[in-house]
Amino acid sequence: xxxxKLRKAAAYLAIxxxxxxxxxxxxxxxxxxxxxxxxxxxxxxxxxxxxxxxSNYAEVLKLGDFGTQTxxxxxxxxxxxxxxxxxCSLVGYAFxxxxxxxxxxxxxxxxxxxxxxxxxxxxxxxxxFNSMNMLDTLxxxxxxxxLAQPFGIFLMRQAFLxxxxxxxxxxxxxxxxxxxxxxxxxxxxxxxxxxxLAIFTFMTKWNEILAPSIYLSSSEKFTLPIGILGLKGxxxxxxxxxxxxxxxxxxxxxxxxxxxxxxxVQNHSASGIK
Numbered sequence: 559x560x561x562x563k564l565r566k567a568a569a570y571l572a573i574x575x576x577x578x579x580x581x582x583x584x585x586x587x588x589x590x591x592x593x594x595x596x597x598x599x600x601x602x603x604x605x606x607x608x609x610x611x612x613s614n615y616a617e618v619l620k621l622g623d624f625g626t627q628t629x630x631x632x633x634x635x636x637x638x639x640x641x642x643x644x645x646c647s648l649v650g651y652a653f654x655x656x657x658x659x660x661x662x663x664x665x666x667x668x669x670x671x672x673x674x675x676x677x678x679x680x681x682x683x684x685x686x687f688n689s690m691n692m693l694d695t696l697x698x699x700x701x702x703x704x705l706a707q708p709f710g711i712f713l714m715r716q717a718f719l720x721x722x723x724x725x726x727x728x729x730x731x732x733x734x735x736x737x738x739x740x741x742x743x744x745x746x747x748x749x750x751x752x753x754x755l756a757i758f759t760f761m762t763k764w765n766e767i768l769a770p771s772i773y774l775s776s777s778e779k780f781t782l783p784i785g786i787l788g789l790k791g792x793x794x795x796x797x798x799x800x801x802x803x804x805x806x807x808x809x810x811x812x813x814x815x816x817x818x819x820x821x822x823v824q825n826h827s828a829s830g831i832k
Contacts, residue, residue, distance in 0.1 A: 591615075591802035598798040617796075618803045626778055627785035631764055632810070634699045634781060638763040639756050641704030646755065647748070649706040650714025651740045655726065665715070672708045677768070684772060698773045699766070699781070703759065710755050717751035718744050753818040760814050764807075782807050 586605070590598055591614055593607040618624070652658070653665050687698045721744060729739045745752070770784045780788060786803045 587801055587805060590798055591805055593798050595796060595798055598801075611798075614799055614802045615806065618799050618806065621799065621803075622785050622789050623777070624782065624785060624803075624806075627780050627782045628810075630696060630779060631782040634696055634766075635760050635763040635810075637700040638703040639759045641700060642707065642710050642755060642759045643752055645704050645706035646710030647714045647745060647752070648740070649711045650716075651718055651736075651744055653711065653715045654718035655739075655744075656736060668708050668711055672712075680768065680772060687773065693773055694775050694779060695773075696779060699763070699769055703763070710759070713751055713755055714748065717748040721747050757815055757818050761811055764811055 589605060589607065592610045592612065594611060597604060597607050649668075653661060653668075683698065683702070684693075687693055692698050692701075725743050725747075726739055729743055734742070765783060766781070767783050767787070770781045774780055774784065777785075777788065786800070786807065789800075
């Protein structure tokens with residue numbers, strides 16, 4: 559019994575220490591965003607400002623067109639999430655439940671594409687979008703997600719494989735076709751995996767920098783990360799405002815995670831049970 563309590567205490571201590579490793583930098587950034595420039599650049603550095611400068615966040619909104627850029631980021635992220643959930647779940651369902659020639663070989667080929675760095679295919683994508691007159695629009699930033707990405711296909715295939723086949727057999731006896739089985743049975747029973755995929759996709763597209771910097775040239779089309787980085791000259795002497803802008807850009811991700819956290823935890827719990 560004492561050994562069990564000791565292991566439990568050690569586990570809680572490890573969780574506490576790992577939480578500190580993640581929370582301390584965030585707390586430091588939050589405090590830095592509330593400092594004056596002199597306090598921000600002070601040597602040696604200080605943790606707490608003399609007076610919390612909440613006006614820094616209001617000043618950030620005056621530096622750029624963050625409203626339009628935030629809306630652009632929402633459009634790209636939401637369309638990407640919708641496209642990812644639909645395309646990856648359809649392809650994942652096909653690999654998990656349908657029978658067709660060379661299915662396993664094709665699935666291995668899909669997994670193999672995960673090893674290709676995104677930077678390798680950015681130039682071919684640029685040439686394709688240029689030929690379709692899509693440059694300097696938001697379309698290249700989200701349309702690729704509607705073509706099913708390998709990670710999402712793998713995640714949804716594993717989720718569908720974990721659902722007992724008896725549900726499918728019963729639906730077939732009722733006259734349901736594969737598409738209806740996919741939509742009415744497998745999709746509702748895979749909400750934890752769908753939520754996990756939605757969170758990862760939203761985070762990736764919201765924070766994306768490489769693709770927007772290549773495809774976009776007009777400031778009114780910029781997404782939020784590009785808009786923040788594009789104000790380099792205005793951050794000189796106001797670096798604490800850049801920290802505030804970066805923290806403000808994290809709010810949508812935190813909100814999305816809080817709404818989907820229940821399903822996210824369920825997915826990991828189910829994975830552990832399997």
